Amino acid sequence: MYKKILIANRGEIAVRIIRACKELEIKTVAVFSDADRNSLHVNMADEAYNIGGPLPNESYLIGDNIIKVAKKAKCDGIHPGYGFLSENAEFAEKCIKNKIDFIGPSAEAIRLMGDKITSREIAKAAKVPLVPGTEGEVKDDEAVDVAKKIGFPLMIKASAGGGGKGMRLVHQMSDFENSLKMAKSEAKSAFNNDAVFIERFIQEPRHIEIQILGDKKGNVIHLFERECSIQRRHQKVVEEAPSPGVSKKTRELMGKIAVKLAKKVSYSGAGTVEFIMDQKENFYFLEMNTRVQVEHPITEMITGIDIVKEMIKVSSGQPLSIKQKDIGINGHAIECRICAEDPNNNFIPSPGVATYIKSPQGPGVRDDSSLFNGYEVTTFYDPMLSKLIVWGKDRNDAIKRMKRALEEYIVLGLKTNLGFLNRLMDDKDFISGKLDTGFIEKHKKLLKVPKENLEIASIAGAIILDSASGEVETIKDPRFTPWKYIARRSSLSRNSMF
């Protein structure tokens, strides 16, 4: 087992990995940019080193510097988290060359599954169902014919893409050529690569993904699915496991297919095979993420398996600690990503300083957060503040618990999606479980702040106005000095019924 691991990341995922290491009695080394000196991950690690400027390409993306720190601090492993260098095959190779384990799959597996076109080819070879479409870059001269063959609606996507850039939905032939041109130009400017491919557009699609875990002995297991259909700006907001739309039969089939695909590239560590599924449970391979995922905790909650610890153990050479047949689904878990963003303004990120924070607690609630009073959301990094996860004995129980936990959450100083998430948990369509990736678009009423909330807030505002200092205390000192009290027992009539 490792003695000391460097965490090449920041924010909640760095904190998550540090917690796993502490529980495995492994020492941790944090790295931080100039903007992150006062972050939680720096505080919680055993050691911490500055690695440069606040922009990612000045610090968290400079693999060579991170490896230098790891060597100097005598680390025997580097955990990349998600984002940054986590799916960088070259970095994985360099770690190994420097005799430091890259805690993740082999560089080869990252390379093969990282490219959308290559991974599609591997999936095809493994007989994984694919969305009908071109099998590689579509050439300009064949594009129209291909589009006709696939049929409408169809989607044009950038080969090197991600996050919605270089994507175009086309409903009819007459829009096709113009959309193709725009997608290519967007792809060119975003990724310096104008290759695009075309595929069938699935109506009311659900985003379903299978968590897999592999070891270096060739064992691969799956930990069932997650449903991540509640999205905005093509990014996940709410995830749950298991999916309310996946039957036992489909679950087993998807799991088997995901394991088969992972074995094709001798996958080790944690990974996710993403599928798009229609409302009749037809599913098609989307892509594979060769790293730990933001939403991994919901799978941990329903299986009892600590995915991050398991990643570390298998990377150090240990076999998987569990077998497929021993894994079952226990209850239901939901994750909400609490983000500094404005739901009333197209979920635009809302940087600023969190003045005051209060986290939910109590049964079945897990808050994976990097928040503290004074935490600043900068434009350098993702505006995610926290992952709020709940477990319930069934989906309904989990939804009610999430609502309770969201109501306990206080974040003063930033605009967040807390209110929106709060109302989502009360929405009858969400409760019914009929989800698709267009859910938020179709439920714009959830973005509206109820008038009662404004009323309550403005009354509090009015009372504060009445106090010059802004510090209202209608009882001058709500604390009692008990021994004095007993002597002068006085009867206070505040809100009393007697």
Place this chain on the structure above:
Amino acid sequence: MYKKILIANRGEIAVRIIRACKELEIKTVAVFSDADRNSLHVNMADEAYNIGGPLPNESYLIGDNIIKVAKKAKCDGIHPGYGFLSENAEFAEKCIKNKIDFIGPSAEAIRLMGDKITSREIAKAAKVPLVPGTEGEVKDDEAVDVAKKIGFPLMIKASAGGGGKGMRLVHQMSDFENSLKMAKSEAKSAFNNDAVFIERFIQEPRHIEIQILGDKKGNVIHLFERECSIQRRHQKVVEEAPSPGVSKKTRELMGKIAVKLAKKVSYSGAGTVEFIMDQKENFYFLEMNTRVQVEHPITEMITGIDIVKEMIKVSSGQPLSIKQKDIGINGHAIECRICAEDPNNNFIPSPGVATYIKSPQGPGVRDDSSLFNGYEVTTFYDPMLSKLIVWGKDRNDAIKRMKRALEEYIVLGLKTNLGFLNRLMDDKDFISGKLDTGFIEKHKKLLKVPKENLEIASIAGAIILDSASGEVETIKDPRFTPWKYIARRSSLSRNSMF
């Protein structure tokens, strides 16, 4: 199901019950003493009413006033929590008379099991094993003969007792008569009742208890055992489930016996049958607690059953939602009671104001707390600040997680047992699982603060001294204005390796 429940309690258990009600979509009414206006339970409930002075017998113990509030606020149930009125049969009766459900067992069951001597008689009739001893009050003239028959060491205990008052351990005949006199006089002054009984003293005893749940249809199930042997001042500090000292066979037997006993009094709601067990797994009935217990969360963690919700449901007339055969043990859970007390001074309570609080978070951690910045521990109530509960896939996993969580806990302003608990999690005897109620006495070294900790603290103190204001910022402004930053990229060398 209930529409609105009054919670006749305060602190973390009131908060726990409010959370359960919210998740069941039941409205909640809090009551508070003059000392508790700014407490968490007042904030979290839907309504809150002042019921009198800070001393329990001025507020939380006045059942009639509480029933008045419940009627005025149109509550259909009252949850008593633990302590205060929870085991008061008369109060339970009054609730029912006022057509408000008492959420707990029948007044009859409380009365029968509440008295130690009666409950012993019922246990005897149910063939529950009892510690050899007198079956009722021992008369002065027969005491010496009885003591000889039972044998030494033996224990003299107050019939009406609790919390160690009126208890005496006697090792030899020559001490017996004097000890008897002292126990009786202590019992007289503490409970106004000098009745005592005598029983065999179990060497290196473990405190093992079985959680049971019953409904109003006559069904009773058990949720396995909890080990509560780590005690100070005869009060529990650390509890775990399952017990590392109970075999599968003993577990089943204890469970069966507890269910049998509960059925004898037509028990409904949550209850606990407490046993004393020697190191060879011989166990004897101690008493039954006819209420929800402080340590109920560890059972919730390993069974997935929400005990408080279940109590509310069965009280409203629903049958138990689970059957005995469907309940299994999943992993291991530990609870630490974080208390405002001084381990270096015989765990003496340490009142004061908690200036600054930071709670642990992350996987497998549950913090049932009533803390907030500014929370005051008064001498009116129990000094328990929080129940920190962790779940792990096995006992070792749970211990490491508890250690990690304890390290994350920050409570500034009060003396607490956090440091002691921290060291306990590292103790090889604790880790080995060989526990008994004398554990802390035998491990006094765990009370000692390590010299390194003082060193670290004093260095921080020295740096703060150098700053007149007490506000040290070696970087003047750790926050960046990103857009300015990009223009004037400067290289900071703080703790940098390059």
Place this chain on the structure above:
Amino acid sequence: MKYSLKIGKELINFELFPENNGYRIETDEKKFKSELIKIDSNLYSMILNGKTYTIALKKEGKIIEIFYKGETFIFEVPSTRDKSALENASGIDKIVAPMPGRVVKVLKASGDKVNEGEGVIIVEAMKMESELKSSIDGTVTEVSAKDGDTVDLGAHLITVVADDAEE
């Protein structure tokens, strides 16, 4: 005492009467009996007509920021001039930068007619482009930014005036 609070373009009026240990509050439509207790640096417990509410708030100068049930409300204490201005000037939309960022493209020039909901400028921040829209039908009267500018939070970008508004 009478008080007003401004939120967005709306003005809310109250009258407060101290009563027992709390207040009676009257708005144009409703009456409330209220008590507000400070619990922590920014945390308050409010009891309103018997019901309890947890609220976090920060008061800085004329700005009161209130967090309630997942939402942040930013109130402003209106000046006397504000009050009269507010009543007349609802026909002016001053569009400002919603966060620090870069101007990608200014879509309208001074004198251009715009419709309600029409985009007037595109800004980029945190790797995302956003089109800012006019909230009224009117004419662009002022443009303070050009393509490629980096702008701070709240920086004025474009003003649209309704054709029937008086500035």
Place this chain on the structure above:
Amino acid sequence: MKYSLKIGKELINFELFPENNGYRIETDEKKFKSELIKIDSNLYSMILNGKTYTIALKKEGKIIEIFYKGETFIFEVPSTRDKSALENASGIDKIVAPMPGRVVKVLKASGDKVNEGEGVIIVEAMKMESELKSSIDGTVTEVSAKDGDTVDLGAHLITVVADDAEE
């Protein structure tokens, strides 16, 4: 700069040298390279010889309260008189109330001889009785409480002076 801190009866001496963005700290035995950053109202992050520590602290007048790893340390800034007094007066045990409570029984009277570890007074608070003990062999020189008194935190109860100590 040279500094001292008093904890209990112990005096700790340091020398601080500002260095880069932090300090070099020297005690009688060790040297440290340190940096302390404020994160929250009372929360600090310390990097000491490369290792990180999370510390909460409060400074009020001459009292510095520090929370580290589950333990609360209360330091006092010693006055010059304190420093000399501390060196000589280790033979005096001034017993004070460890919390607000009630005196159950005063066990010793002025002039009584007591041994180290011997109980001198019983106080009750939070439903628990505690016997306070002398930490030295000596003679009771002063008794400020009587049975049944209610006492505040820190109130003087009894003083024991070692037979060879100079007061």
